[in-house]
Amino acid sequence: MKGIVCEEVGVFRMLDSMPEPKLTEEHAIVSIRRIGICGTDYHAFKGNQPFFQYPRILGHELSGVIEQIGENTAGLAAGDKVAIIPYLHCGQCIACRRGTTNCCMNMQVLGVHVDGGMRERIAVPVSHLIQADGLTLDEAAMIEPLAIGAHAVRRADIGPHDTVLVIGSGPIGLAVMAFAKHTGAKVIAMDINEERLAFCRAWAKADETINALAMELTNNGEQIDVKQRLAKLTNGEFPTAVFDATGNASSMKDSFELVAHGGQLIFVGLVKGEISFSDPEFHKRELTLMGSRNATAADFRHVAAVLRSGSLDINQYITHRSPFDQMIDEFEIWLNPTSKVIKAIVEV
Incomplete structure (x- = not known):
């Protein structure tokens, strides 16, 4: 399996032999198709991201297709298009018990605290998958950054x-x-x-x-x-x-x-x-x-509904894109303010 690792500050490496994710209970194996590039990714690459350790597989704005999944109550099946909620909450702390999973005391964010989705496949808890029927892969990957804004508006x-x-x-x-x-x-x-x-x-x-x-x-x-x-x-x-x-x-x-x-x-x-x-x-x-921190599953579902309504044109929001194999070279260009990136996305 191919994947890109940020080995240290300023260094990406493409690997061809990453270990395959294993299917475990209440998880799914998702084939990653789109990776949005976030300010967090730029900061991590440049060494400006707090509470960050190297090496790390970046990538938390993700969409893809389920390859493997067991029985589940979410109604998901192999072949379904999904967006991924990258905030892995513990489910036990006071924030989680009150439903504010976005500010979990033990938060682990894909691509930040644990390895993310800048690879061909990833194992994800079924609870962190949002069905993306009626959306493009681009739209599904953009649910995460849009949900952060939607959460702030809802919170206020x-x-x-x-x-x-x-x-x-x-x-x-x-x-x-x-x-x-x-x-x-x-x-x-x-x-x-x-x-x-x-x-x-x-x-x-x-x-x-x-x-x-x-x-x-x-x-x-x-x-x-x-x-x-x-x-x-x-x-x-x-x-x-x-x-x-x-x-x-x-x-x-x-x-x-x-x-x-x-x-x-x-x-x-x-x-x-x-x-x-x-x-x-x-x-x-x-x-x-x-x-206002991160977003909840409810925010993800709200954004998905708004995108299905056609109210937001993601084609304008995404200004730059790259195939997975060319991402490392393109990333250096996106770092330059003269490239005028609003949102870059990687196609896997």
């Missing part, structure tokens, strides 16, 4: 009454925008890249965009900062929910001042370190601050 209970600001227009930020729009909310996108902001308007249907680096002047020639520009777009009231999907400590710190009184601030991006904020600003707004 966003609806038509909300004006939402999403800071950061990477794949996860775009997913937050798309699913916030799906609820009927007004969406404002903020980034520092004008091409990405144009994509936010075209693909995620963002109502307004703010380029945080662009200069905007008043009639008197005075420069307007980001906070003032946001106030203009919201009649001085600011968004009822702000999602920060940057993973940038400075952006996350500044976001406290961009939320409406009585509003919510949701950190979807992760930074390794501490975030400080002004307690008076926090209290006078009576803000709700929450983290």
Whole structure:
């Protein structure tokens, strides 16, 4: 069996003789057909991923076809097209007992804590397979990054009454925008890249965009900062929910001042370190601050249903692709910002 291993920082190796996965009780053998490339994969390759050990088989945005499966209550059978939930929760901790499996105390994520799907076949618990009938293999692989955005929107209970600001227009930020729009909310996108902001308007249907680096002047020639520009777009009231999907400590710190009184601030991006904020600003707004991590099976099923409805065009979301045998060379290209990757996918 072929597979690609990240042996150490900056080193991928294609192996032709990986051990085959074994079929065990309550598991299935899945033939991997699509592998989405995530920021986690880039960070791991460059040595910037926290809590990471080498060597590791990367890959957690996965779709494929079941090769082998025993009797199961999920109604799955050999030949079924599936998406894979890569968050292997323990089922025993307080988070799992309360149904919040996405923040399991003993979480093992495929491609991060344990070997992932950058190989021809993998053994997966049946409980972590989502039937993908009616979806393309590309769509099925993209359920995972979209589900992270969908989970954040669901966690914040966003609806038509909300004006939402999403800071950061990477794949996860775009997913937050798309699913916030799906609820009927007004969406404002903020980034520092004008091409990405144009994509936010075209693909995620963002109502307004703010380029945080662009200069905007008043009639008197005075420069307007980001906070003032946001106030203009919201009649001085600011968004009822702000999602920060940057993973940038400075952006996350500044976001406290961009939320409406009585509003919510949701950190979807992760930074390794501490975030400080002004307690008076926090209290006078009576803000709700929450983290949003991963997604649940319910989020995966919701995303699959939205994709089946035709509401999201995955063909635009996926901007780069490569055959499995050429992935190592292409990966180096995707790392370069000039390649303008939004989402890359590997065909196995």
